[in-house]
Amino acid sequence: MTKQIRIALAGNPNVGKTTLFNAITGARQHVGNWPGVTVEKKTGRVSHNGYEIEVVDLPGTYSLTAYSADEVVARDFILEEKPDVVVQVVDATNMERNLYLTTQLSELRSPVVIALNMADMAEARGDAIDRDRLSAFLEMPVVRTVGTRKDGISSLLDAVIEEAETSPHHEHTIGYGDDAERMIASLVGVLETDQSLAARYPLRWLAVKLLEGDEDVLARIQEGPAAGRVQNILSSIDTDGYEATMADKRYEAIAAILPQVRTVNTRSMNSSDIIDRVVTDRYLGIPIFLALMWGAFELTFTVASPFVTAIDTAIAWLAEAVAGSIEPAWLASLLGDGIIGGVGAVLVFIPNIFILFLILSILEDTGYLARAAFVMDRPMHALGLPGKSFIPMLIGFGCNVPAIMATRTIEGEKDRLLTILINPFISCSARLPVYVLFAGAFFGQQAAGGVVFFLYVLGIVVAIASAKLFRSTILPGESSPFIMEMPPYRIPTALTSLIHMWDKGSMYIRKAGTIILFGAVVVWVLASFPYGVEYGSAESLAGSLGHLIEPLVAPLGFDWKVSVALIFGFLAKEIVVGSLGVLYGTGEESLSSALLADPNLSAATALALMVFVLIYTPCLATLGVIKKETGSWKWTGFSVAYGLIAAWILAFIVGHLAGIFSGGM
Amino acid sequence: MESSDSTERTEITTLDRIGPKCRCHVVGVRASGALRKRVLAMGMVPGVEVETLQSAPLGDPTEYRVKGYCLSLRRAEARLIEVVQGDEP
Ligand SMILES: Nc1nc2c(ncn2[C@@H]2O[C@H](COP(=O)(O)OP(=O)(O)OP(=O)(O)O)[C@@H](O)[C@H]2O)c(=O)[nH]1
Numbered sequence: 175m176t177k178q179i180r181i182a183l184a185g186n187p188n189v190g191k192t193t194l195f196n197a198i199t200g201a202r203q204h205v206g207n208w209p210g211v212t213v214e215k216k217t218g219r220v221s222h223n224g225y226e227i228e229v230v231d232l233p234g235t236y237s238l239t240a241y242s243a244d245e246v247v248a249r250d251f252i253l254e255e256k257p258d259v260v261v262q263v264v265d266a267t268n269m270e271r272n273l274y275l276t277t278q279l280s281e282l283r284s285p286v287v288i289a290l291n292m293a294d295m296a297e298a299r300g301d302a303i304d305r306d307r308l309s310a311f312l313e314m315p316v317v318r319t320v321g322t323r324k325d326g327i328s329s330l331l332d333a334v335i336e337e338a339e340t341s342p343h344h345e346h347t348i349g350y351g352d353d354a355e356r357m358i359a360s361l362v363g364v365l366e367t368d369q370s371l372a373a374r375y376p377l378r379w380l381a382v383k384l385l386e387g388d389e390d391v392l393a394r395i396q397e398g399p400a401a402g403r404v405q406n407i408l409s410s411i412d413t414d415g416y417e418a419t420m421a422d423k424r425y426e427a428i429a430a431i432l433p434q435v436r437t438v439n440t441r442s443m444n445s446s447d448i449i450d451r452v453v454t455d456r457y458l459g460i461p462i463f464l465a466l467m468w469g470a471f472e473l474t475f476t477v478a479s480p481f482v483t484a485i486d487t488a489i490a491w492l493a494e495a496v497a498g499s500i501e502p503a504w505l506a507s508l509l510g511d512g513i514i515g516g517v518g519a520v521l522v523f524i525p526n527i528f529i530l531f532l533i534l535s536i537l538e539d540t541g542y543l544a545r546a547a548f549v550m551d552r553p554m555h556a557l558g559l560p561g562k563s564f565i566p567m568l569i570g571f572g573c574n575v576p577a578i579m580a581t582r583t584i585e586g587e588k589d590r591l592l593t594i595l596i597n598p599f600i601s602c603s604a605r606l607p608v609y610v611l612f613a614g615a616f617f618g619q620q621a622a623g624g625v626v627f628f629l630y631v632l633g634i635v636v637a638i639a640s641a642k643l644f645r646s647t648i649l650p651g652e653s654s655p656f657i658m659e660m661p662p663y664r665i666p667t668a669l670t671s672l673i674h675m676w677d678k679g680s681m682y683i684r685k686a687g688t689i690i691l692f693g694a695v696v697v698w699v700l701a702s703f704p705y706g707v708e709y710g711s712a713e714s715l716a717g718s719l720g721h722l723i724e725p726l727v728a729p730l731g732f733d734w735k736v737s738v739a740l741i742f743g744f745l746a747k748e749i750v751v752g753s754l755g756v757l758y759g760t761g762e763e764s765l766s767s768a769l770l771a772d773p774n775l776s777a778a779t780a781l782a783l784m785v786f787v788l789i790y791t792p793c794l795a796t797l798g799v800i801k802k803e804t805g806s807w808k809w810t811g812f813s814v815a816y817g818l819i820a821a822w823i824l825a826f827i828v829g830h831l832a833g834i835f836s837g838g839m
Numbered sequence: 840m841e842s843s844d845s846t847e848r849t850e851i852t853t854l855d856r857i858g859p860k861c862r863c864h865v866v867g868v869r870a871s872g873a874l875r876k877r878v879l880a881m882g883m884v885p886g887v888e889v890e891t892l893q894s895a896p897l898g899d900p901t902e903y904r905v906k907g908y909c910l911s912l913r914r915a916e917a918r919l920i921e922v923v924q925g926d927e928p
Binding site: 414417450456655656 | 867871873874884886887893895908910912915
């Protein structure tokens with residue numbers, strides 16, 4: 175008979191938790207979201223010695239206060255779900271700060287096993303750690319692991335099973351000093367009167383958190399009979415002071431243990447410090463950063479481009495094959511034009527997304543990404559954005575989809591939302607074909623380059639202005655504080671970087687895919703009904719819709735054809751070109767002369783149109799990830815509405831100014 | 840509150856005023872709320888030794904070594920951390 179146990183993996187960020195999780199569970203894992211928050215939840219399974227072990231990966235946290243959504247998720251899981259064992263992954267090269275979390279885990283009264291990870295790095299550095307003594311001090315098993323080499327996994331699972339089977343557990347508690355202990359004792363005394371509370375939570379932990387002024391814990395006891403007296407006690411004391419004292423005591427306890435279990439090889443300066451000197455150098459820091467980013471960008475789009483072309487060709491071929499071989503015709507059209515076309519719009523991004531995330535994962539795993547945020551924090555801060563939002567902005571020039579996904583590293587919820595919302599204004603590469611067509615047709619070889627450059631700059635200006643506007647209206651306040659660990663430089667392993675790439679890339683396919691498919695079908699319906707019309711023609715629903723919205727965009731100089739093309743551009747912005755080809759009945763080759771010959775279009779209108787295409791609603795794929803990353807239809811809708819309004823206003827202004835200069839629209 | 844038993848000659852200043860390559864000791868944290876929790880959890884507790892490493896190219900933020908690892912803070916956050924300069928608190 176197999177026994178079931180459930181364990182949770184906890185640990186500081188960047189200690190090798192993902193690597194260890196993969197080493198333990200292999201391919202048997204499932205990725206989802208924690209209820210109510212956009213924090214990712216990974217679970218996996220492994221069988222060991224007749225036990226079926228479920229492994230839940232908790233978000234990486236430095237402590238278990240209620241500082242961030244991550245911390246609340248981790249803490250609630252341990253408190254409410256009561257896993258059989260919590261495995262804390264500890265970075266052996268950074269024990270002091272890592273053990274701070276240990277002190278908090280043991281207060282939660284859950285059985286803890288320490289995975290002393292990165293043991294190879296600590297040994298290579300010349301540190302010697304006496305695991306048995308550490309284990310004796312902490313009163314919890316300590317197992318040596320090297321996640322990247324899958325070392326120690328089996329012993330770790332042995333220890334986990336043994337720990338799960340041993341009840342009752344020792345309780346290792348930290349003494350907080352006479353004064354704090356008196357307060358804790360009196361709080362525990364009061365809390366004991368609330369039966370249901372005593373049944374659910376360790377009372378000493380509750381008391382400690384209350385003394386620290388933890389709002390989340392205060393809210394938990396609010397309903398119960400003890401609330402009033404707890405409030406009484408708390409109102410007469412300085413919780414900030416206790417919080418500092420207790421943090422101090424925890425670190426003191428760690429400082430007392432460490433010298434007895436570890437001998438550190440002290441050297442004046444290690445290679446990490448030297449690299450740091452160079453990449454954050456006063457003169458070299460920013461050029462190095464820009465060069466690396468430029469390289470990453472070039473690589474992403476050049477390496478990916480043959481794959482993109484191949485996928486494009488394959489999809490076109492498939493759509494044609496389907497259109498030619500399936501009966502009835504409407505089904506062929508739904509599959510070919512609608513679903514394959516729509517899904518194709520998703521698939522063409524895949525090479526870019528995967529290569530970009532591979533490069534970013536490598537940069538992250540080496541530790542450079544933290545330096546990039548460090549170097550760029552000041553200039554970005556001046557714009558009301560955190561340093562970490564620079565990279566998503568830059569990626570946006572390639573494609574807004576991976577750019578928005580790259581905002582995950584931004585900690586503050588508001589900062590992240592802000593970065594997501596302004597990202598679509600960064601002109602992605604899909605908009606370029608539209609600029610090339612119109613600038614080429616109406617401005618000639620000489621001026622076209624300048625026009626395209628103007629559009630890129632305008633995109634940046636709109637992004638920055640919107641950031642300022644949102645900061646002072648819907649997302650008020652300072653950007654969140656910048657308290658960031660600078661991890662030591664490491665040589666990334668191919669496997670870890672590939673895993674990180676896969677984690678992020680596959681999420682795009684899974685999550686963005688469904689919403690895009692839905693959108694593609696809607697657009698197909700608009701283009702093909704009423705039954706029997708030519709796909710996307712004036713008689714179709716889309717055509718009627720074009721006529722319907724024509725009065726709205728008439729002040730910008732756009733007619734119904736342009737309106738229809740803009741509707742299709744919602745699917746992916748480069749489709750504007752293809753659908754104009756259909757509407758003018760010319761195909762794409764002679765489209766430019768057909769546009770020039772259209773009396774409705776002038777250079778000023780063309781410019782207004784390009785501005786509109788730059789700014790109006792994010793494309794479907796981008797909206798898919800906005801929904802996924804914000805977890806909110808409200809913000810997704812806001813993004814569409816704001817984009818449309820801003821596009822209208824700016825296209826109007828630019829079109830009319832251009833009209834005045836060139837003598838009428 | 841978290842006063843240290845510092846000798847008379849050491850003056851309390853704030854972390855943002857400590858020059859590069861200098862060491863100091865934390866005597867208090869003036870931040871409140873979530874920021875306070877984070878600063879404390881990251882090891883900036885009273886009594887700890889902090890070494891200033893280098894600043895970003897534009898002068899802010901600054902990297903510090905504390906508890907054996909590197910942490911970066913903006914000047915605005917460093918200003919909330921009270922320290923005394925020197926090797927001994
Ligand atoms: N030398 C060595 N490197 C390791 C070990 N475990 C993980 N790493 C490396 O450490 C880096 C970070 O590992 P991750 O598994 O991403 O760490 P994490 O805790 O999941 O980090 P976050 O996802 O940022 O929370 C990667 O480059 C790994 O290859 C180890 O035991 N030894």
